[in-house]
Amino acid sequence: MGSHQIEEVDVLLVGAGFASFTLLNRLRKLGYSVRIFEKGAASGGIWYWNCYPGARVDTDTPIYQLFDKELWEDFTFHERYAGWKEIRRYFEHVEKKWHVRDYTSFNKNVDSAVFDEQRQQWLIECADSTEIYARWFLPCIGFASKRYTPPFPGLGNFRGDIYHTAVWPQHGVNLKGKRVAVVGTGASGVQVIQELGDITKEMTIYLRTPNMCLPMNQRPLDEKEEEEKKKNGWYEQQIEATRHTFAGFTYDFVQRNTFDDTPEEREKFYHELMVEKGGFNFWLATYKDMLFDLKANEEAYKFWRKQILKRLKDPEKQKLFAPEVPPHPWGTKRPSLEQRFYEVVDQPHVKVVDVNKAPIEEVTATGLKTSQGQVDVDVIVLATGFDSVTGSLAQLNIQGTKGGTIADHWKDGTKTAMGIAMPEFPNMFFLYGPQAPTAFSSGPSCTQFQAEWVEKAFKIIKEKNITRLEATQESEDDWCRRLKEEWDATLFPLAKSWYSGANIPGRKVEPLNWAGGMVEYVGTLNRSLENGLQGWKVE
Numbered sequence: 001m002g003s004h005q006i007e008e009v010d011v012l013l014v015g016a017g018f019a020s021f022t023l024l025n026r027l028r029k030l031g032y033s034v035r036i037f038e039k040g041a042a043s044g045g046i047w048y049w050n051c052y053p054g055a056r057v058d059t060d061t062p063i064y065q066l067f068d069k070e071l072w073e074d075f076t077f078h079e080r081y082a083g084w085k086e087i088r089r090y091f092e093h094v095e096k097k098w099h100v101r102d103y104t105s106f107n108k109n110v111d112s113a114v115f116d117e118q119r120q121q122w123l124i125e126c127a128d129s130t131e132i133y134a135r136w137f138l139p140c141i142g143f144a145s146k147r148y149t150p151p152f153p154g155l156g157n158f159r160g161d162i163y164h165t166a167v168w169p170q171h172g173v174n175l176k177g178k179r180v181a182v183v184g185t186g187a188s189g190v191q192v193i194q195e196l197g198d199i200t201k202e203m204t205i206y207l208r209t210p211n212m213c214l215p216m217n218q219r220p221l222d223e224k225e226e227e228e229k230k231k232n233g234w235y236e237q238q239i240e241a242t243r244h245t246f247a248g249f250t251y252d253f254v255q256r257n258t259f260d261d262t263p264e265e266r267e268k269f270y271h272e273l274m275v276e277k278g279g280f281n282f283w284l285a286t287y288k289d290m291l292f293d294l295k296a297n298e299e300a301y302k303f304w305r306k307q308i309l310k311r312l313k314d315p316e317k318q319k320l321f322a323p324e325v326p327p328h329p330w331g332t333k334r335p336s337l338e339q340r341f342y343e344v345v346d347q348p349h350v351k352v353v354d355v356n357k358a359p360i361e362e363v364t365a366t367g368l369k370t371s372q373g374q375v376d377v378d379v380i381v382l383a384t385g386f387d388s389v390t391g392s393l394a395q396l397n398i399q400g401t402k403g404g405t406i407a408d409h410w411k412d413g414t415k416t417a418m419g420i421a422m423p424e425f426p427n428m429f430f431l432y433g434p435q436a437p438t439a440f441s442s443g444p445s446c447t448q449f450q451a452e453w454v455e456k457a458f459k460i461i462k463e464k465n466i467t468r469l470e471a472t473q474e475s476e477d478d479w480c481r482r483l484k485e486e487w488d489a490t491l492f493p494l495a496k497s498w499y500s501g502a503n504i505p506g507r508k509v510e511p512l513n514w515a516g517g518m519v520e521y522v523g524t525l526n527r528s529l530e531n532g533l534q535g536w537k538v539e
């Protein structure tokens with residue numbers, strides 16, 4: 001008869017990116033048997049799927065990597081902000097060093113999981129019918145594994161090629177000399193546009209909300225200099241710094257308010273942040289009231305706009321990309337880091353359609369039709385983002401102890417305990433997901449700190465021989481209350497963004513990320529262990 005032996009492990013990690021790699025090593029060292037199931041054919045997580053032209057990280061070296069000396073000792077990034085190809089090479093390096101492949105199964109698309117009360121184990125099943133029992137189930141699938149495609153009528157009728165940035169063909173696409181439409185100007189859109197704008201015959205950007213981009217100030221890194229920095233402890237210092245800041249970067253808001261400075265001092269400070277330092281400094285190392293006080297925020301916007309207008313010559317494009325009245329307060333929607341973006345879009349062969357005035361009515365066999373007429377194109381690039389933060393988990397058929405799925409658990413709103421677990425879903429922890437600092441943090445920092453907490457929890461689990469750990473209802477209620485209070489105190493609610501699910505038509509708009517800072521987040525997690533597993537039901 002067809003009874004088959006189902007593999008059993010202590011821990012199943014889903015996804016082969018930063019979170020699972022750091023956990024794999026830690027949990028193996030504690031003596032747990034661990035397996036990783038990854039949907040893609042290679043590791044890298046988001047960097048496997050989002051290999052579109054120009055895809056590049058917005059966090060600078062050395063903090064965009066696993067926080068492990070053993071790994072950086074013999075790997076050096078070649079740019080301040082690494083591109084996707086180099087990040088993939090980095091993942092291959094980690095794989096080799098930590099023998100990750102011995103513990104990882106690729107092309108394993110986990111699509112359901114159910115908790116077996118008798119066995120106190122999860123039974124997890126993949127699309128190809130592979131099954132596995134795991135006492136501990138840890139989805140490490142990030143905030144952007146469910147892409148979003150707007151339901152434009154006629155999308156299937158287009159005779160040219162359509163590519164979504166989040167599932168770019170692995171073999172690449174040659175768009176040189178083509179007529180290309182790009183829908184969306186978030187981080188993905190900005191990068192595609194600045195990379196392809198120069199080489200396409202014609203580019204038409206379908207713009208809904210201007211992205212208030214900041215100069216990346218990219219530069220190559222000198223290998224010898226980096227080696228020197230590694231030797232003199234600079235890498236450790238930078239990584240240590242991430243533990244003490246709001247967003248897990250090396251820099252933080254200054255302890256001054258905007259109007260504490262004179263206009264001249266302010267101008268000088270803004271210039272230093274945006275022009276001289278570049279990167280997210282103008283966002284995350286600025287005055288501490290910028291994301292709380294509208295008047296203070298307006299000052300930042302005025303300075304930003306002045307800089308951008310110097311680089312955009314076309315008056316229509318000035319109005320579209322840097323309007324006098326911003327669509328939302330500065331920095332309440334994620335700014336992108338750009339390299340020549342404004343110079344690229346300023347060129348005559350790059351056209352912009354304002355979809356607020358002329359919405360996309362239909363995709364025809366040859367192009368896109370709006371109320372302003374039709375533009376014929378060879379290729380459509382959809383840079384339309386993700387069902388972010390909650391979509392990754394909610395799309396899976398993960399059943400809790402009362403029979404409902406995660407989507408059922410969240411039907412009246414997203415609810416988690418400390419952004420890492422949920423009642424009714426025992427023995428399950430998720431990393432870099434909803435209600436954690438996720439979108440307000442650097443990915444490797446957030447996953448590192450959550451993984452450190454998981455490691456501490458697993459030490460206790462082993463010591464106390466715990467077979468079941470479940471977040472309490474009180475813990476979830478308390479976290480949701482705190483999360484909303486932190487969010488409501490900021491200006492973030494004034495933007496329509498993926499931070500709150502507002503990018504998905506019909507979705508409930510609600511805070512999806514912890515806006516109270518990384519330090520307080522990690523403190524809360526740690527207190528729950530130190531105070532005798534407060535907030536957890538233990539068996």
Ligand code: N01
Pocket residue numbers: 056057058059144150183184185186187188189191206207208209334337355360383384385386496498503
């Ligand atoms: O997605 P997005 P993304 N008609 O949601 C537009 C990370 N990331 O893939 O703003 C017309 O930001 C939409 O318009 P609007 C990073 O955290 C990082 O770009 O909603 N347009 C928007 O312009 C980032 O924030 C990196 O009005 C429509 C765009 O599509 C997150 O992932 C690189 C539309 C979607 O932008 C998401 O970025 C890439 C419609 N019907 C991603 N529907 C780096 O580190 C949507 N849009 C550099």
